[in-house]
Every structure is written in C-alpha cells, then in structure tokens.
Amino acid sequence: MVMVSGLCRRRRGIAFIGIAALIASFGWSGARAAPITWARQGAFEACLEHGLNEWLRAQAELVVNEDAAAARLDDAGVARWTVDTLASCQARAGPADADSEDRFTKHMARWRHHIYDLASSIRQKGVSD
Numbered sequence: 001m002v003m004v005s006g007l008c009r010r011r012r013g014i015a016f017i018g019i020a021a022l023i024a025s026f027g028w029s030g031a032r033a034a035p036i037t038w039a040r041q042g043a044f045e046a047c048l049e050h051g052l053n054e055w056l057r058a059q060a061e062l063v064v065n066e067d068a069a070a071a072r073l074d075d076a077g078v079a080r081w082t083v084d085t086l087a088s089c090q091a092r093a094g095p096a097d098a099d100s101e102d103r104f105t106k107h108m109a110r111w112r113h114h115i116y117d118l119a120s121s122i123r124q125k126g127v128s129d
Contacts, residue, residue: 003113034114036107039099047089048104056118062118073115093104 036052038045062070082105090096107114 012038014121033061034117037044038103040097043109044089045097047093048085048100051085051089052104055085056114059115060118060122063115064122070098077109078108 036045036049046064059070059073061067062073074081086096
C-alpha cells in the first residue's frame with residue numbers, strides 16, 4: 001500500500017490493473033491465510049477452514065482494491081460471520097468439537113491481522129512479478 005500510494009495517479013491505475021490481472025490469473029490460490037492448528041482434523045474442521053479461506057480472500061480483495069466496504073467491516077460483523085459459519089459447518093459436517101470451536105473463535109479474534117497479512121502477501125506477489 002505504501003508503494004502504491006506514492007505513485008502518481010496514472011501509475012497507480014496501471015498498478016491496479018496489473019494487480020487485478022495478476023489476481024485473476026492466479027485465482028488467489030497463491031496467497032494463503034495463517035492456518036489453524038487443530039487438535040483433530042475432521043469434516044467440521046475442514047468446513048471451517050474452507051469457509052475461512054474463502055471469506056479471508058474476499059476481505060483481502062476488498063483491501064487490495066481499496067474498496068470502501070473493507071473499512072465498514074467491524075468486530076460485530078465478524079462475530080456474526082463466525083457464529084453463522086460455526087452453525088453452517090455443524091449442519092453440514094455433524095456435531096462440532098468444542099476444542100475446534102474454541103480454536104476457530106480465537107483465530108477469528110485476530111481477523112484484522114489475518115486479512116491484512118493476506119492482502120500484503122497478494123500485493124507482494126503482484127509487485128514482484
């Protein structure tokens with residue numbers, strides 16, 4: 001962001017187009033969020049990780065594109081998403097493990113850190129190529 005913000009308007013537009021093209025070509029697959037260390041790995045945990053990775057990629061995309069929606073995300077919204085995701089994964093994968101719920105909730109408490117780390121990783125991949 002520091003590098004992009006220092007560019008003139010024209011170069012910023014070119015950088016934005018380049019980043020967007022790079023992201024589209026890689027499909028965000030190269031950038032990964034910080035993993036959760038599970039005590040056990042089952043269908044419930046896989047569901048949580050899948051949902052988390054999709055959500056983080058979407059949020060990081062908003063940050064990279066400097067979308068105003070990124071600034072509107074707050075703790076209450078993330079808490080709602082976390083509760084909804086836990087319920088959805090319980091419905092899909094069966095009974096939840098209390099330890100896994102606890103680990104997921106603690107991981108989500110650092111949501112800003114995870115989003116901005118992923119956005120930074122995406123930007124670095126865009127700048128280095």
